[in-house]
Amino acid sequence: xxxxxxxxxxxxxxxxxxxxxxxxxxxxxxxxxxxxxxxxxxxxxxxxxxxxxxxxxxxxxxxxxxxxxxxxxxxxxxxxxxxxxxxxxxxxxxxxxxxxxxxxxxxxxxxxxxxxxxxxxxxxxxxxxxxxxxxxxxxxxxxxxxxxxxxxxxxxxxxxxxxxxxxxxxxxxxxxxxxxxxxxxxxxxxxxxxxxxxxxxxxxxxxxxxxxxxxxxxxxxxxxxxxxxxxxxxxxxxxxxxxxxxxxxxx
Amino acid sequence: xxxxxxxxxxxxxxxxxxxxxxxxxxxxxxxxxxxxxxxxxxxxxxxxxxxxxxxxx
Numbered sequence: 524x525x526x527x528x529x530x531x532x533x534x535x536x537x538x539x540x541x542x543x544x545x546x547x548x549x550x551x552x553x554x555x556x557x558x559x560x561x562x563x564x565x566x567x568x569x570x571x572x573x574x575x576x577x578x579x580x581x582x583x584x585x586x587x588x589x590x591x592x593x594x595x596x597x598x599x600x601x602x603x604x605x606x607x608x609x610x611x612x613x614x615x616x617x618x619x620x621x622x623x624x625x626x627x628x629x630x631x632x633x634x635x636x637x638x639x640x641x642x643x644x645x646x647x648x649x650x651x652x653x654x655x656x657x658x659x660x661x662x663x664x665x666x667x668x669x670x671x672x673x674x675x676x677x678x679x680x681x682x683x684x685x686x687x688x689x690x691x692x693x694x695x696x697x698x699x700x701x702x703x704x705x706x707x708x709x710x711x712x713x714x715x716x717x718x719x720x721x722x723x724x725x726x727x728x729x730x731x732x733x734x735x736x737x738x739x740x741x742x743x744x745x746x747x748x749x750x751x752x753x754x755x756x757x758x759x760x761x762x763x764x765x766x767x768x769x770x771x772x773x774x
Numbered sequence: 775x776x777x778x779x780x781x782x783x784x785x786x787x788x789x790x791x792x793x794x795x796x797x798x799x800x801x802x803x804x805x806x807x808x809x810x811x812x813x814x815x816x817x818x819x820x821x822x823x824x825x826x827x828x829x830x831x
Binding site: 548552555556565566567569570573574577618621622625626629630632633732735736739740742743746747749750753 | 776777779780781782783784786787788790791794795798799801802805806808809
């Protein structure tokens with residue numbers, strides 16, 4: 524067996540984070556499904572416990588991807604770990620962003636009467652998903668790791684510019700989508716207290732889950748990089764052995 | 775039916791996140807196994823032949 528350290532996909536801190544995420548998510552679901560129906564939206568308002576927190580997790584994931592990309596692009600801080608964090612965060616963000624669109628569509632059907640409308644919030648969110656799906660596709664292009672990381676980092680910085688557009692779209696344009704959920708939490712809010720607390724718990728749950736997923740996904744990237752390097756080492760060893768045999772035969 | 779949309783929203787969230795988490799965990803486990811196998815193979819091939827026992831241990 525080799526004495527070289529191998530990156531694991533689990534650790535004490537990660538396991539604790541996973542357990543906390545699971546408890547928070549389970550509590551959010553139980554409490555969210557038991558929220559009282561509202562006058563305006565009836566039982567559909569219960570989706571507030573998952574839909575805005577999913578959107579928040581997507582924002583967070585894409586912001587972390589952009590930050591990691593900056594750290595990779597900046598020569599002083601350039602390290603492979605930032606590229607791994609960027610791709611891990613982008614992939615997790617794409618999952619959260621897709622779920623934001625799906626849960627929003629499920630909420631929109633009974634409240635607006637349509638599954639989809641070309642509203643500014645919905646359209647900019649769909650664009651955000653497409654941009655980061657493109658970012659992941661760009662990473663599949665077969666080039667050397669450094670070129671791939673540089674191209675991806677620049678693409679992430681372009682894509683992340685859509686996040687503030689998504690967030691403020693409900694203020695900048697007249698939209699069918701309701702206003703920002705967090706903006707409704709004020710002393711004079713019209714949001715029931717139980718709704719506010721369950722939604723905030725949802726934000727905590729999705730943040731913890733994001734952290735746990737990114738920790739695992741980053742380590743998967745590290746393992747893939749290690750495997751790629753090991754594969755190259757093995758191939759080089761085989762080549763050397765082959766050339767030694769050829770030389771011995773020639774002599 | 776009205777409750778159906780709510781359950782669908784929660785259901786799709788839990789199912790998707792659960793499946794994605796399992797996929798990431800499985801990918802990590804498989805990579806680790808592959809890596810362990812390739813490292814063991816390379817250390818065996820690098821070892822002198824005189825140290826090997828007939829059963830390959």
